[in-house]
Amino acid sequence: MSDLLQLGLSNLLSPMVLSFALGFAAALARSDLDIPEAVGRAMALYLMFAIGFKGGAALAESGGGGKVLLDILAAGLLSALLPFLAYGLLRAFSGLRAVDAGAVAAHYGSISIVTFVTASQFVTAQALGYEGHLVAMMAVMETPAIVTGLYLARRALAKEGGGRTAGQPFFSKELVHEILLNASVVVLVGAFIIGWATGPSGMAKVKPFVVDLFNGVLCLFLLDMGLLAARQLRGVRALSGGTLAFGIYMPLVGAVAGLGLAWAIGLGLGGATLMAVLGASASYIAVPAAMRLALPQANPAVYVTMSLVITFPFNVVLGIPLYFAAARMLGFQAG
Amino acid sequence: MSDLLQLGLSNLLSPMVLSFALGFAAALARSDLDIPEAVGRAMALYLMFAIGFKGGAALAESGGGGKVLLDILAAGLLSALLPFLAYGLLRAFSGLRAVDAGAVAAHYGSISIVTFVTASQFVTAQALGYEGHLVAMMAVMETPAIVTGLYLARRALAKEGGGRTAGQPFFSKELVHEILLNASVVVLVGAFIIGWATGPSGMAKVKPFVVDLFNGVLCLFLLDMGLLAARQLRGVRALSGGTLAFGIYMPLVGAVAGLGLAWAIGLGLGGATLMAVLGASASYIAVPAAMRLALPQANPAVYVTMSLVITFPFNVVLGIPLYFAAARMLGFQAG
Amino acid sequence: MSDLLQLGLSNLLSPMVLSFALGFAAALARSDLDIPEAVGRAMALYLMFAIGFKGGAALAESGGGGKVLLDILAAGLLSALLPFLAYGLLRAFSGLRAVDAGAVAAHYGSISIVTFVTASQFVTAQALGYEGHLVAMMAVMETPAIVTGLYLARRALAKEGGGRTAGQPFFSKELVHEILLNASVVVLVGAFIIGWATGPSGMAKVKPFVVDLFNGVLCLFLLDMGLLAARQLRGVRALSGGTLAFGIYMPLVGAVAGLGLAWAIGLGLGGATLMAVLGASASYIAVPAAMRLALPQANPAVYVTMSLVITFPFNVVLGIPLYFAAARMLGFQAG
Amino acid sequence: MQTHQRKKVEIVVERARAPALVEAIQKLGATGYTIIPDVSGNGRHGKMGHNEVLDVYRSTMIIVLAAEPLARRIMEEAHRLMENYTGIVWLSDVEVVRGDHF
Amino acid sequence: MQTHQRKKVEIVVERARAPALVEAIQKLGATGYTIIPDVSGNGRHGKMGHNEVLDVYRSTMIIVLAAEPLARRIMEEAHRLMENYTGIVWLSDVEVVRGDHF
Amino acid sequence: MQTHQRKKVEIVVERARAPALVEAIQKLGATGYTIIPDVSGNGRHGKMGHNEVLDVYRSTMIIVLAAEPLARRIMEEAHRLMENYTGIVWLSDVEVVRGDHF
Ligand SMILES: Nc1ncnc2c1ncn2[C@@H]1O[C@H](COP(=O)(O)O)[C@@H](O)[C@H]1O
């Protein structure tokens, strides 16, 4: 137990998590501190490019083969299934409307890249490695949950008798685009392939950029995320207790599912921790965008608040060391 | 004397100061060279985060204690008092209206972070260190001068018989916010605390970002500052000779006051140089914003031109080596 | 031959060229991936600053003298003459209107900084150096081609009997400004001078920024360029076969001219490759801007499409290794 | 200089819906449109921000000049397309020189 | 489609003063407002820039749709609040569909 | 509050030409102008983008308030200056409080 505390503390006392706290506190105090949106988006791009490249380069070094593809498929399946669980829990305990429950469920089946990136630094700080193709698994997990969530919400809308919904195709052209080719999927997968194709010689060329700067940029980016999360805090007032609780217990459920998958496909301790984080984290960029396109009836204030204001901070501050401790306790082995 | 020349030259021939000169020259020649505003703001944030973090980490290594708090208090006091001096000089010699004199005085009691950052590089290039908590002293010096300047200007307005001013509260809610929680105070103090709390292990994680890139980013940022300063040059024509002269002699006065404080609190040679720079420099971001909120009767063209177009270049190009030479002559000792 | 293939492959398998391909593919697939414009401009500024600084520092180390000025003059002459050749070819084989042919010719006499920067990395990856003042030669080549192109186009317009053109001065004030003081000329030349003036001691201060990050930033920038080029692809449909062909064979012609100049002024293998690249590359920022100011009758879709969509990708993907192989075959010697 | 009476339709709408509106405007036959890409505001659906990180809270302003009948059709269609979305639309009078352009 | 006559108030004002104006607009009872965050310009107080580093030289444009009496009150209050500040205000006619919204 | 009738000229024009238009507006005697620096759109000359890397595909919107005769002169001159360039111009009615300002 004291070991768990110690882990939590070492996570809390990293410059990254403290930067997040700084941003959160600044926004709470209504400071006008603001990171220009263009720069925030550029930092996000950088982090995705770097994490993708590092994953690809790691895979190139370790070799991979068919096992990698199977793992990726399995991750996609997890993303497609988690929303059923989430939807069931929401309908049973939260009092959310069906359409909102479907939308929220999609977010929790999907993933948060920033949470993963933060966790990857935590893992590295424990002197652990992780399987390079986890990045590809993450990329694949963005999307399937959207399909499941939409299916659940639209089924409910149809029952309520929305003649209007009938006219709508299940997948509009824009939606398919948004789902398969959104910026984060393209950069993650693209950089992953580039890292894999150019291997160690490619890595030698870009290491100062892709590796050395990583932590520092992550600090500023988490500062920005802290500002962002705290500025959406007002959304919390409109949510019921059951809904808010979901934002805390669903990550735990997702983490367990992630650990189960990690066990099934035989990941090491670092990889299992990250897999738990993928299960636990919820999207707040890609899925909201898809929901506005395809499910405008759902209330964005609900799903954005839950994933960004409740679950994201929970995971970054407490979840990551917790999932790591759980993975270690369950006997996952270092690299 | 030839030693002083040599110092000045080595300052002039640094990539940073030459970058400033490049920007200044480009704008004078009416080139359309332009650094996107979002990027300029991001560089400013980076520099504040980095200097804050480095200061905090240095303090963590050197230890500190109550002395640090006393020093910080003393710095705040200096900031609160300098505007009285500045106001007196302006009223005696410049011909500025009282309201403008009060506004300008506030700027010179406050500080310029970029000047400090540039000076910190000069000090480092002399193979000197400086006390980490100077960053905190700088953060604290931003604000008190605003209060003094406002007091002086409003007293004058009241005498002129502005019934309108009577209705206005001395501190509006927005003003208090702007003063205590403006972006630079939050980032400087926040990063200082993070650097201090995470100490050497935190520094190890972010050194390539926070330390290695510093000079390079500073070059581009000073290039931008050169463009900015030269593009405000037209404002100079409207200022009287006495007003312009103040932009040069007030920094000297402020530097002497800074050296006095440095002597009183026992700083080393590096720290004393920086303390002189704090005394000598004038704000051109935080204080103008506060003045527009709280003292719209004052003419922004006056205070922006003086601090940005006269004093800032003077300090960066000539002041810094001068203050260093003075500190050395006065017997301040290295580290 | 297999050696050539190998060279081409090693170029293709660099992270930079693959990043370009990623951007191109993403835009073709209509992904909404987008690098904020402010960040794209900042990366361009960084690359120009870095390449200029490195060139200046290299010149400071190698010494230079009058020879350097002669080389620069010769480069300017090449830029002024190439458009005559280009115009002749276009009028003979492309079917473009005279005014469009003049505008296009100006682009091909001028240069593309990004192509040069990418080639400089290719050369470095071959463990070769290059003459530092090539950067200055590049800067000087931006402009003279504009004058020639305008002359050719306006002569044609005058013949067609545009009474309107008669009223227009050959050089408006804005045009002269745009030509001599556009952002890229100022940053390249300025950073070159700073690098040269501060020499090795300056380089020591900014190396982590200017050298270490270079490749990584170039990756993201080429990703952006890939997006940009592919998004202009629709412009291709409006161009005739002869016009499109010009976009491929003119670079070869320009490369030959560049190699000839390299031979005449005695460059090494690295320098000759880069000189070929300068001859081969076409402007897509500075010259279009000048054309809109001074030759609004010309169709921007024509010249932008040709230089950005045809010639730029051709040079980055195939041209650079080809010109290097040619230079090596012609007996240019390493450094 | 002789001028012609036309109508101007202005729409403020959340980002996600802007492409659908632009498509409709073109289909209905407008000769063009102008977009102010990033505006902020407040209305029945709460605050929208500019330079927002979260695209769901951003909005866009669209301006279309057209002859009156087309302008009214655009206004109507815009209303239909903004159901379930954040947005408003209004109409006003303008004069243009080139009647053949609008 | 039936429409209703409303007024549009437009304000261009320096940044530092925009929050005070927005607050007043809400207090007076407008149902919403739209902001174009960064405009540049020139007037009696000299040049304002967009993408200015110096906030004192930036301005913002505010658009409010309202029924005529409210619109005129907003216009009057805006004038009062812009004393000592850089800014202008004007009024024009618009038609809206949803009369209950404005 | 008494108001005065004025005209508002609005111009959407490609970036390269905006400075020439602004210069003309000032020379003709307008008391000021407001610029929305980066708009996108579509028209006879094809698509213009915002946040475009290529300056040739960017456009700018200019707003001028003036008394009717001056406004019409500005409109005419704008038309002349936009030959060979991408752009449109229109005119509408506004009311202002400070008649001496426009
Ligand atoms: N009365 C109003 N005046 C001006 N703009 C408005 C008004 N009401 C709403 N808006 C704009 O329209 C957007 C959507 O409005 P709503 O759908 O009512 O939330 C808001 O974010 C504002 O930008």
Ligand SMILES: Nc1ncnc2c1ncn2[C@@H]1O[C@H](COP(=O)(O)O)[C@@H](O)[C@H]1O
């Ligand atoms: N005649 C005008 N037409 C359009 N905009 C104007 C005009 N006069 C002033 N403005 C705008 O209002 C702002 C403030 O004007 P002023 O207070 O007169 O300096 C200027 O920066 C312009 O953006």
Ligand SMILES: Nc1ncnc2c1ncn2[C@@H]1O[C@H](COP(=O)(O)O)[C@@H](O)[C@H]1O
């Ligand atoms: N009917 C229209 N309504 C609104 N804006 C238009 C219209 N036609 C053209 N524009 C704007 O004017 C610019 C130039 O138009 P054009 O010269 O016709 O290509 C376009 O990029 C649009 O921003």
Ligand code: NA
């Ligand atoms: Na998840």
Ligand code: NA
């Ligand atoms: Na000071």
Ligand code: NA
């Ligand atoms: Na060329």
